[in-house]
Amino acid sequence: MMRAGLKRIIASTTDMVVVGEAVDSADVQRQIGKTDCDVLTLDMTMPGLSGIELIKEIKKQKPGLPILILSMHNVGKIAGAALRAGAGGYLTKDADPERLIEAIQKLAGGGKYIDPAMVDKLVFDGADDKKxxxxxxxxxxxxxxxxxxxxxxxxxxxxxxxxxxxxxxxxxxxxxxxxxxxxxxxxxxxxxxxxxx
Structure with a gap:
């Protein structure tokens, strides 16, 4: 359902097309090995490797491929870990469709993207020194x-x-x-x- 919704959003644009989709982490690695794409959108909790491990493996396989994380987690520590692992952008799944398009375009153009709703969490999560x-x-x-x-x-x-x-x-x-x-x-x-x- 999530992938179908993403495809509908992307189909509403004039300059983007979905060239592949994957059901689990192993499928992601197979797909990027045989399919050229400008941006990979990635769920943090797919079956198989965890999000952080998968990001690292993808960056080994295709270092220049921008990765946009789509996650249900609006936790600064998780977003920070994804970015440190090599993701170029982080967006929560409840974000407006326009933000998804904006994020993909930004990454495709060589930039980075952080969900505006996550900025404060990235800066202030952990400010209370919680372990x-x-x-x-x-x-x-x-x-x-x-x-x-x-x-x-x-x-x-x-x-x-x-x-x-x-x-x-x-x-x-x-x-x-x-x-x-x-x-x-x-x-x-x-x-x-x-x-x-």
Whole structure:
């Protein structure tokens, strides 16, 4: 539904055309390998690699390809992590369609784009010196400690009565909020912050 909506918005312009679309992170990497495009619009929470990891992989594959992130997360730390990983723009999914067109045009022209609604969050998120783990929801914090304790996704799912897919989604969001790439980094963080023995 999201992709269909984006295609309709882009079809309303006279100078843009959709040349490809992907269903997961592996598909994204396949598509950009065989399709020339001027801008890649990317969801932060696709199946497969997390948003940050995927951005880094895409930049290795095509360093010059501008990436516009479309995300449900209007959190400054997540936007900042995406930009540091190599994204050229960040837009929340509830933005007006005109902003999407504006952002794509800006990136295609060699510029950068930040959703105006995100500017204050990028500047002021963290101004209260909150530690990354303090930004986790209760469920995310619970899963964070289970990961750090060495439990697998399937074990966590069984213990919490959740599906493995739901646990994987929480894990991706935890890593995005904490700006880390893998479970080992989560463990390292927990030890450094004395959250575990």
């Amino acid at each position: 990354p783990h303090e930004n986790l929801s209760e469920r995310e914090r619970q899963i964070f400690f289970m990961i750090v304790a060495g439990q697998s996704t399937s074990q966590i799912a069984a213990d919490l009565g959740l599906s493995a897919k739901t646990v994987s989604t929480h894990k991706k969001r935890i890593m995005e909020k904490m700006d880390v790439d893998n479970g080992a980094d989560l463990v390292r963080y927990a030890i450094e912050k004395h959250l575990v023995a």
